Amino acid sequence: MERADLTALLERRWVPNPAAVRDPLSLALELLRPDSVARALETLDRSGIRALLALTTASSADSDPGPGPGPEQEVAGHSVLALGLAGLAAQPGNDVLPRTEPVPLDEVADQLRILIDSSDAQERLERSVPVPSRTGPRKPTSAAWFGAAQTTTQRAAAALRALALEPVKRNRRGGTSQTGVKTLAEALRTGHEQAERVVEMLRSAGLIHGVVSAAHGDRFAVSPAGIAWLGLPHAERWLALAEALAERISGPLATALRISESALGTAVDEVLPVEFPLLSETRLADARALADAAEDLGFTVDGTLTPIASALLERDPDLASDPEDPLASIRAALPPIAPGVYVQPDLSIIVPGPLSPDDEAALFGVADIEQLGVASSLRITPSSLGRALESGVGIADARALLDRLSLTGIPQPLDFLLSDVESKHGSVIVFAGTSRTRVRVADPAVGDAMLVDRALLHLQLQRDPGALAYVLLSRLRPEHVLAALVDARYAAIAGSDPDAAPAAPAEPGTVVPAPAPAPAPAATSAADDGSEPGGEPAPTTGSLARGPHPAVAELVDRVLAGAEQPGSGEWTRRIELAIREKRAIEITAAAGSDVRTFRLLPASLSGGRLRASDQTAGVERTLPVSAITGVEILD
Secondary structure, rough: OOOHHHHHHHHHHHOOOOOOOOOHHHHHHHHHHHHHHHHHHOOOOOHHHHHHHHHHHHHHHOOOOOOOOOOHHHHHHHHHOOOOOOEEEEEOOOOOEEEEEOOOOHHHHHHHHHHHHHHHHHOOOOOOOOOOOOOOOOOHHHHHHHHHHHHHHHHHHHHHHHHHHHHHOOOOOOOEHHHHHHHHHHOOOOOOHHEEEEEEEHHOOOOOOEEEEEEOOHHHHHOHHHHHHHOOOOOHHHHHHHHHHHHHHHHHHHHHHOOOEEEEEHHHHHHHHHHOOOOHHHHHHHHHHHHHHHHHOOEEEEEEEEEHHHHHHHOOHHHHHEEEHHHHHHHHOOOOOOOOOEEOOOOOEOOOOOOHHHHHHHHHHOOOOEEOOOOOEEEEEEEHHHHHOOOOHHHHHHHHHHHHHHOOOHHHHHHHHHHHHHHHOOOOOEEEEEOOOEEEEEEEEHHHHHHHHHHHHHHOOOEEOOOOOOOOEEEHHHHHHHHHHHHHHEEEEEOOOOOOOOOOOOOOOEEEOOOOOOOOOOOOOOOOOOOOOOOOOOOOOOOOOOOHHHHHHHHHHHHHHHHHHHHHHHHHHHHHHHHHOOOOOOEEEEEEOEEEEEEEEEEEEEOOOOEEEOOOOOEEEEEEEEEEEEEEEEO
């Protein structure tokens, strides 16, 4: 197989154990494993399945195979061969050169029967593919999608800012833990499923990545690309997310989208299950989630691609050649930068449109999110100002920011809150003591109020009689005590004992990128419905330019190198293949100058020795693998 063909195969197939691949034979063994075959079969369309069924049936029939395949069957047969789901055998031809014909593989036939029998695939095969309706508008206008585009872009930015403050844990499959999704959903003031889709957008665009630290384990954190993305204007932000989403629409989903004439909703709900009847429910669910993400992002409106989305998917020559062209269209659709915000007496802030990246980051740093959208709503609270103070933003800085951005000035209630927080900041410090959490209170009257506050009874606060300052003790952990005090509207902050001697600087903790669960796309699947089962795909950079994934290129190099250097490993894998298929082999073995050839039926291979039956001599032979100099599998 040529390099180009091998690369194309590995970009479309899932390799269960890439580390075990050393040469063409070991690659064949991996690709014939049931789980790999099943995933490849799922990506076959109706014509490909029928071609494979016809190939399997023809091979088992004793009658004349009849006329050759038509043009459609030939195309379907090529797709089967491109996925490595059939073999090629030389056949006598009319010319001097022999011709090759596809031959069925038992492993593929077995998995095909299992998939058809264990699902409603047979019923799907009998259904006809829906014909797209040509009634009604086919292309949404710019005004129809900019609201969703702006809202989701703001949610993505807010999620990045939240992750910068507190990375969320990853689960064993490489996704976000349920606790992490819940935390982000609360921060974004959105639903659980929408928060999951936002995280997936960030991950597929390479804006977040996994990091592992000794202190916190495996987490999702903001990547350098994510930090740079936060500094981009809104049009560039949306384009980066849209390009990453466009790259996820590949394989079966791309085919279904083409059949449905750019109606992604129809492609997912009606075309995909019928055109690809072997797709698992997991992949269909992933495709539905992708369609929902496209709707969230303004990539589609009511399930139909927007003009910009169509251009990104079709790689329009004008748009692809000049990156400024799509940006010009996006900028024309999105509203301009808002001249300012409206600060209300109830401490709420109405943001009537997008802000510059710097102003957005500064304003969201001193206010809590209430609602994100075309017109967002924020609120100034004591806790939001306390968070800003902890991050190094002074009350004077916050006051200057609000005074500059507010189109209505600073209302008296906000002015009072700013002054009050400034005077109380640092008056209550929570820190860990030797055996208990300690709360140092600057004003004894405030400390006395804490002792009788019903909202703090669960903390079981007690006065420390041995402390010179006013210190309260609690058996609960510092973070729990701090959260309770903040909820009870005390100006509490986390800190250290003000009277303690400064500690020597500790060794910085080691933070390393988390290992990817599996190489992609060789170990995941590029030809699926847009999902990435089994591993985390490589992050995109926002560019639509593509080339072989490094994991694929490395695997191709290894296979081609192994093909040129056969040795004992090659003989071992041929023997394993013969044992698996219960086929006889012809072995050449050498002991010194004595070279002999045997025709054997291999039984087992272990401990560096081959045990096989010599049916010609009627004996069982045991040969050391190191003595074997050649192996041929017999028909």
